[in-house]
Amino acid sequence: MRRPRVIWISVVGLLLIAFAGSRILESAEPAHQLLTGQLWQTMSPDAKVAFVWGIGSLVEYERAQVGASSMGTKSFIPFLVKGLKGKSIDEVVRLIDTYYQAHPDQIQRPVLDVIFQAVVLPTLTVETEGGMAK
Template sequence: MMTQRRSFLFYCLGLSLIVGIGCAAPTLGAEAMLSTDASKPLQEMPVLTGVEWQGMSPDTKLAFVLGIGHVVTIEENVISKHPELKRKGFSAKLAEGLAGVPMDTVIGTVDTFYAAHPDEAGLPVMGVIWQQLVRPKLKTGIADKPLSKSDAP
């Protein structure tokens, strides 16, 4: 029974990620979604960094942030129906740290960070969101462990 619930949770998380990517993919240029060789199929989900972020349109950035929100919201809804799945993982901490933060603020914060730190364009966008917006609002880290400087997604 627990395996079925866990499988359902992973199914929902995977589905929401696919939906988020599906929303963003049509507006992304091939360079933003694929590695440098667009003729090769993707073998895994690429990590979005500031290099790609800075070339994305405002609508594409919004689609990315919406995708993140959908993953968190779906996990919260699944946990509300299956409380035994509740844990203080990444999504829970993301929800805690981004509670009440408008999507425009998330996008603006990431834009501002990369503009102010051009030498750090290789950092993942989720790492910037975590360090700039989420982590400062948390009392404890993932799995309720004490926060440390190395806390990053």
Template sequence: MATRLSRLAVTAAALITLTLATGSRADEVPLITGKQWTDSSEQTKKAYLVGIANLVQVDIAYHEGKPPPDSQSIVPRFAKGLKGHSLDSVRQGVDRWYATHPDQLQRPVIETIWFEMVVPGLQTRK
């Protein structure tokens, strides 16, 4: 439990750092796009992905094995679609996608993860 809480604290700190680094107020946290992604360090990219992973883990733990229906939450599909991936494999996948699509740097990173990794992962696990 202490380890889980410390991970959550690190994630919160990373998300606050990302928010402050983009100069945003708390009421207008921007979607991170490929532009910010490609300009970020490996450590910042990992912090972003850890934040997403922790959000998914907290939601799954909250529902204690009884996930809400797909119509009410994308979290179970997100977790299932990324099953078998590591933070590094997701980071590398996002890096590759933006490298091969430099004309789409305005696309939000979360959208890229969803359509390029989660959806294909769901289709292979049917």
């Protein structure tokens, strides 16, 4: 008589542990979110500089690894390389801040997209072949 009860309690216990474990794993999955203007506006100046510095480091790493040969790919890095060339980190931060101040309706727009809109695209021109160049 005790054996079926022990088995039943063990099964219920294992089900509870499995359910709790699945909830923990579910909550631990990273949410894929991009940094938007909403958080950007609350960040300290040092955090903003660190973010732009990270983007710049990524661009420099890609440029050093691939070089100009990546121009034929679908990578956005060559455009970042050209658009960020000669700009200081403080200037990029200022341009991002200015963009969000001028476009408060676009507060949910990702900061990386704003870097393209406010920093990169204004420095690029269309070539006769249809590609973008500085």
